Amino acid sequence: MKKIATIVMCMVAGMIVFISCKRYTDEFYGPGLGLAPDNFTASALTPSDLNPNFSTGKMHFTSTFNATVRWKLTLTGRTSGAIKLFEGLSKDLSVSNTEWDGSTDTIKLFRQGEDVDAVLTVLGWKESSTATVKIANTKSHGFIIGSFDNINVNNASRNWQDPTPPNGSGYWWFYSFDANELVSVDKVVDPGAPQGSHAIKIIGKDVNTSYFIGQIGLSAPNPPGIFNFGSGDLSNMYFNYYVKGAGTEASKDYKFVVQVFEDDNSSGTILYDGSEDKYIHEISLKYEGWKLHTIKYTDFVLDAGPPAYRSHTPSRIAGIGFFFGAKTSAGLSATVPVEVSMDYFTITTDGPMVP
Amino acid sequence: MTYRKCILFWAGVCIGLSAMAQSPVYFTGYGRALVGKSLYDKKSNFVKDDTTSKKQSLDGNFVFDLGVNVKTSDQFKANAILRFYNAFGNFFGSGSVMEFRQVQIQTVLAKKVLFELGDLDMGLTKYTLYNNNEPTSSEFEAEPFKIRRDIVHYENFNNGNKWRLQGAQASSNINFNKGIQKISLTAMGARTIASDYLTTPDRLFFGGQARVKQSKYFEIGGNVASLADIAGTVRDTLVSYDNTVLSGDFKASYTTRTLNFGVYGETGRSFYDFSKTATKERVKKFDGYMDVNASVAHRYVPFSFNIGYRLVGPDFTSPGAQTMRVLDYQNPILLPTGGSPAGTIMDRQSMTFDRMSDLNVYNRSLSAVLMTFNPVYNNATPYGVATPNRQGVSTDLKYGNKDSLVYVNVHAELLSEVLGVGLSDKRRFTLIQPGVTVNLNQLYGGKRMLALSGAMRYEDTKGSNATGIDFTSTMIDGSLTVETLKGLDITGGLKMLQASGKELLAVRDDFNRIASYTLVEPNVEQMVYAAGIRYRFTKYIYLAANAFMLENLNKSNTVENYKMNQYFFSYIMRF
CATH class of the missing domain: 2.60.40 (Immunoglobulin-like)
Structure with a gap:
């Protein structure tokens, strides 16, 4: 009997050893649920x-x-x-x-x-x-055309300058055919502005049904009269800008157009007579709130240009304009002012802006 | 014409064999006539707005299984069961079906090896090849329920805890005069499914057992159970299975003047190797288990107590022991549909009554991957004791026997997961299963049966606070049997199941890996009441009439609520 008892003990011990060969050291079995267990602890963040x-x-x-x-x-x-x-x-x-x-x-x-x-x-x-x-310093988003927090808008002179000009940019300007059309172009406090606290807002109405309400723009400093976008890959150039749609019934009939003027003949000035290339990109304003638009420069379409050029030439960009007007060329005899806001216009040469 | 030819053939065979002096032929048989009428309570949510599903049914069948046994000598024996089946309402001959239900051939090779071929009941240990009992069944359940369950078990070949497989088996005993008493060897092989060369492979089972009995005090054994697909019999896009379980077990006992002490243990390993040719994916895993039990029984008082500890690894895979007998989510045949207020047809979900009466929810084939289970019926051990990822203690306490004044059987398990599933917190399971029968007639010395039984199955699952897993189910059985006149019994019983809580079920892929989880929050109550009368002509022949009243309440989806009645007549004979 003692022998059998010994054998049984050995059997039990052997079984324990046998099963112990497989150690269940995994934290859990199956795909993780990700739930904190009851004894969960985390060290300081x-x-x-x-x-x-x-x-x-x-x-x-x-x-x-x-x-x-x-x-x-x-x-x-x-x-x-x-x-x-x-x-x-x-x-x-x-x-x-x-x-x-x-x-x-x-x-x-x-x-x-x-x-x-x-x-x-x-x-x-x-x-x-x-x-x-x-945050000691924010992320760099490329060449800043306008952040509109420190700009001094002067409606009287129709020329105003950013006191901290981004990369030596030139003067801002605005323009309208009819003084009654453009109600105002101003730097406004916008709590929803993507960058900083201010944005540029254009308010106007197409009084004379010309489809044109107003236009603002930035000319490259002169000389040399063209923007220096740095040493990046200009063939991969993107225009990035936040535009706020009013989302009103009236605003859906209006558009916001980014215009790019090239100094193709290296004259040092922008000629608006069609002798140099002008490229545009148009967005509809039927949405409500702020939205980031990112467009590759080569996706801008030619608006005017002589056969001699007609090619996107990022190194010859001399001016950028922002047009606000009716979608139809016949214009809209609107009496209610419509508006559009813009903030943080940047140009990147290494792909689209990553906010 | 076919069945007539078959009858003539068998008659010829029988007559021919009977005529041979050395080849006695004898017959066994099973006859059964069933008629059942089932009907929904028309006010039930499940059917009150439904205009398409049938609300009641009247059906039945007549079955006669003729067993023809041929014993030509001590070395050879064969039997075949020929089934005659006629659905209730079909005129005999026009709607009858005749088929072979079973064929077996036995022979003794060299007077040492018993070789069997055909439809065989195969079984090894609880971890290698074992057909686990359906969890809502109970040895204490009422006679009307047992009648229904016996029919389904007969039809599904659930003879004890063995699996009915088609194959061959050889066994032999070698006796010794010294040192050891006996060595028993068993080997078996079966084809569990046949290939269609598209989606179903040829799958073979091989198993074996070697036991050495040293004396009545000590015995050891080794077991092997292997299930594997034959390569090339299925498309490359499907998983090819190969699983082998190796195990060893021992039994030892010691007897004093009044007590019997016993120790039993089993341990083993599974090795699985699943592969998919098309994706060149291969998953190999191994895991093990151990199960140790100690028992004590009084030699003269019918009392015994067993305590055991087991650990079954999370990756332990044993299709032969983990395949479920009942398909938890299979829709029943009886009045299978109802309608929601929106007018859509819904399938009726199976309930406890279907699990004792509907062959359609029963499973007859080994599953290579773990089947989906419903926690309402069994959450602690859905795959029997071989349920993977369980460890803990189990106890059994028994007093008396079924013929004594009082018979008590209490089974309890306190288990937890070996590894938490999806997170480190482990589920904890409590299973308590007491049952008692009181043969009241013994109080006053009556010879006619007057027995009262009650049983419960309480199961509780607790998980971590984060998951909120908390699930409880309770099943209660009650039974009363009164023998009024000799052989004439009035029977009654009830079975109630209540389950509610929150559980996160694992969804497995075809490699048997957990792929995702499904949150379930059942809140159900199922009641089955039964009353009936039975006349026993002999031990093996009886006539019974029973009425069943069913109520299904789904508090999470009251559209599924219904009441149903069934009146069931049965005449059963064996010879």
Whole structure:
């Protein structure tokens, strides 16, 4: 009997050893639900840089969990209201999943000097983890034609200049056929403006049914009379601008046209007589609110130009205009003023702008 | 014409064999006549707005299975069961069906090896080849329910916990005079499905067992169970399965003057290798299990207690032991549709009554991947004790037997997952299954049966707070049997099932991997009441008339609520 008892003990021990050969060390079985377990813990949310300078670098956040969870890191600009969202299913936050280049996921752009609140939430976790960073410098979005926060609009002179001219740009101007048509062109405070707090707003009506309401524009500084967009790939040039549609019934019959004037004959001045190329891109204003428009320069269509040129030549761009008028050439005898706003006009040479 | 020819052929065979002095032929048989009338309560939500589905049915059938057994010598035996079937309402001869239900051939090779061929009941251990009981069945359930379940089990070849497979089996016992008492060897093979060379492969099962009995005190065994597709019998876009389970077990016992002590253990490993040629995808996994039990039983008082611990790995795969006997989501045949107020036709979901009476919800083939289960019926061990990803303690306490004044059987399990599914928190399962029968007639020495039974199956699942998994089901059985005159029983019973809560079910792909999850939140109540009368001519022949009252309540979707009655007459004989 003792022998059998010994054998049985050996059998039980053998079974335990046998099953122990397979160790169940995985955190869980099957695809992760991403839910925080009941004993979930997360180390403090730590920014890699408390004062990030996004014009020269990036930053990230770190935190370590005791389980693989589905998390969400929300970065909110206290002043701008811009939001950047990171989401993932992992056991930690690191440079691989939270690297931030200062970009935004909303129409609003982060602002220089503003505090950004970072909030980490985890699916199934009742708590949250927070941190704050202050943006030393915002992300560079290319050649800035106009941000309209510091510009001085002078309706009397019809010429105004940005006191902090972007890359040496020239003077802004505005124009209308009939003084009664263009009600106003002004820099306005717009809480919804994507960049900063101001935007340019054009208000007018097609009094004389000429389809033309008003036009503003920017001429390159003279000399040399052409814009210097830097050393990027000009063949990959994009025009990026935020335009706000009024969304009213009346506004759907109006358009906003970006015009590009080339100094093809290198005269140093823009000639509006059709002897040089003029390219345009038209957008309808039937939508409501702010919207980012990103158009490759080669997608602009020729509006006027002699047979000698008729080719997109980014290196010869001398002026950019913004036309506001009726969609139909017969014009609209509207008596109710319509409006359009524009903000943050940039030109990028390495692909579309990433806000 | 075909069946007439068949009758003539069999008659010829029987007469011919009967005439041979050394080849005795004897007959066995099973006869059955059933008539059932079922009808919805017309006020039921499920049918009150429906104008297309049938609200009641009257059907039945007559079945006669003639078993022809031939024993030409001690070395050879063969039997075939010939079925005559006639649906109720068809005139005999015009709507009859005749078919072979079973063919078996046995022979003894070299006076040592019993070789069987044909339709065989095969089984090994609970982790290798085992047909688990349907979870809503109970040994304490009422006689009207048992009558229904016995019919379905007979039709589905559920003989005990074995699987009915078509193949061959060889077994042999070698006795020894010294050292060890006996070595038993069994080998089996079966073709579980036949290929259509499109979507269904040829799938073969091979198994075996070797047992060494040292004495009445000690015994060890080794088992193998393998299920594999034959390469090339299915399209390259489908998964080819190959799974093998190897296991070892032992039994030891020790007897004192009043007590029997026992220890039983089994451990094993599964190796699965699934591949899909078209995508060059191959998944190989192995995992194991262990199950150790200790028991004590009184030699003179009918009392026994067993306690066990088991651990079954999350990837342990054993189609022979994990295939479910009942298809939880199969729609029943009985009054199968109803209508919603919107006018759409809906399938009736199966309930406890269908699980005891509808052959259509029963499964007869081994499944290579884990089948989808309904937590309403069993959430703790949907695939029996071999349910993967479970560990914990189980106990059994028994007192008395079915003929004693009091018979008690309590089964309980406290289980948890080995690995949490989808997150680190593990589910915890509690299963308590008590049952009692009191043979009241023994109180006053009456010879006629007066038995009262009650049983419960309580199951509780708790998950993490994050998932909110919390699921409870309770099933109650009640039974009363009163023998009024000799052989004439009045029977009654009830079966109630209530289940509610929240559970996250795993959805598996054809590689048996969890692909996604489905949140289910059932809130159901199912009631079946039964009353009937039965006259037992002999132990094997009886006539019974039963009435069943069904109520299905789905509190999450009240459109599915209905009441139904069924009146069921049966005459069953075996010889």
